Amino acid sequence: MTTTPEQREVLDLVDTQFDDAVQLVRDLIDIPSVGPWFGDDAAVSGEGAVQAFLREHLEGLGAEIDEWEPSVDELAVHADGPGYFADRDFTGRPNIVGRIRSAADGSDSPALMFLGHCDVVPGGPGWTEGPFTSLLRDGRVIGRGACDMKGGMAAALAAIRAVRSSGVQLAGDLAFGSVTEEETGGMGTLALVHRGHRPELGIVIPEPTSLQVAPLCRGIIWGEITIPGKSGHIEIEQPHWQDGGAVDAIAYGRRLLEAIDALNARWRELPEKNHRHMPLPCQVNVAEIDAGTYPSAYAGSFTIRFDIQYLPAELDQHGGGGLVRAQIEEMLRAFAGDDPWLTEHPPVVTWLVDADCGETDDTHPLVIAPQTALGALGLEPVVQGVTSHTDMGLPIKAGVPTITFGPGQLSVAHQPDEYLDLDEFRTCIEAMVLIILDLCGVASADATSDPSTAVDAHA
Template identity: 55%
Template structure:
């Protein structure tokens, strides 16, 4: 019997560097395959996830996946999870599949390790100076929608696996690589993944952009809309709401609510429950959209304010969601006016749009410490730092998999014009993925 060949760290890193151009080319191909989530953008821009998932599937087959599972999630089939995170009734996944590959290790009884990322991106927006789906390569950067969030991270992970294959590494444990749909609108693709039984007891890395830090924490995100009700009337006349037909200005209520939100944010900033040692800023209520009024000559009968608020694992409810914070916000929205009969008789309408869960992995877990060690080993000044936005890690943790976020790029560049990732960061992340997979998978 031939003795197994020992593959050194230096051989793995050399294979990563030899494959750098192939990793960049894969990222460019992913960028040039639009995958805008249907939640966002003009219908003409929305492409769905199927085209880019076909790219992932092809590359996973080229890397020698032993099993590949491709399916479109179903809201009806996931209805039994309606009380937990990631479920949104009626969401359509036609042309929006998940793709999962399994690379079998030499020990069929050993637990699995997983790389789990999403393939959807937000809409393009405006003010780009580069083609958002061009994958341009300039001055050491690669440009395009999704370079940071998170096609760059997935390209690095696949580049790391390719390097292990090239170096002749044989893994003892199974490696699962999953590319899911719909993360940008709440995580239902990941819900379908865990519902299908994909579990990684050894741990999971979500390749979100962390600026090459190790993130064992992400915040939960609430999207909602509060509609303030008024009564239209001629704007150049006196408002007499107590008279029949008198006007009530919904925009005036809007001004007062914005003041109340500012005051509440000041309270949250000083509240330990709204802060975490791995986050530089507290949870806040951010106003994202305002829509009010009909004509320049009319008091507004309606003022709609859409907002984004965050919460931490310490405020998750029994179902893993943000109902505690929802109740706190509902109280704010219904009590910021106390001296107005019209407001009392016509209270705000509150609609919850998204509740994307949070998650935290103890920093003593192997996936945290080993990934951090390998990052520092290759010369990255990595530290433990939480994600200020939502990622899919909460659902993975709930499934029984200690989970972290790690990837190239800064999340502050995501969702912006000229989104880009540094080639040097992409290479560094690829090295960390290769070493961490080899280490944790034995």
């Protein structure tokens, strides 16, 4: 591995401080931070506590702090676009941004930001231990958020700490942001962009990518469709519904699922549903089915809830998934056709979440820098988009180049015994150190001897 003296000095500190970095992941996991959208969970509304912990950590790194509770009313100017939800309440759920200035006079220099979300999904059943008590086992740290995404946030903070404690003087500013409300739509990042945090050097979102460089993420739409039926005794011959008989909603539901299968088959062949950086086409994935009340009655309704992915090629004029929602509504009209029952009792589609997508050009320095860093560490870089949603889209629309790059396998996120591999965690910290030095730049060769720029390596 060929590195400069400044790079080598900081990389050596990654090793020295690694136990502290692992403890930081564990400390973050041990603070439950499930958002209130998920319902009555013992860990609901813990975001304020984890944000307070992060604030204290950032202040220890010498960062200037901007902390605020997003305002639904203030953000209503974005109501037609993705990321806005009028029913959210941010009381006790602040966003925080810490900025470490490179200039001695405290003035702004172009900044590089690491941006993460502090909220996690509920713990759920099936855990060996936890989910909000971290566990070290077999070279892994286990707990809710280890992978998504407290491990990535800890990696970024550890990289910042290594740079700061080395005394290397950067030419650009460093920023770290932690937002709420990512797992349920991205309103925290909408608030961050609206507040004016738009770092010139770009944003790295350390979501789990298994250290793949992701210049692209897909948008995600959640929705539900309900087909009305009419309950009646299932064991007897029923008259026509116009004569008071039952209507089996499950029979219509089977037809709807077949219509979705046919739609997915068409989508697999469409260019706008595929991308060179995506291993999978965009599809309608049915995740929940709710029908019927008891075995001896025809179902009076049939409801599905689903997840749809979309790409930047299909963004609507508001920067969201309106064109894709229209495609589903058209499919539903075709499904109902001239069926007499559905004509009088049409299926109802309800849209729940629209979390947008974004893409940064492959040639941008922000996309090149992590590839260069991985190469310097002896790894073959892989460029591949994130098949799920991250918070990339909103800052990209605001003119901020943004990528996703972090430790952990996305496939274990939201699962019991969610984990982070510690070897990969270490490599990610090292890569982030090199990204910082590359994009922010080193101000001068002798700045490392200036004690006023350094954070105590043993703090």
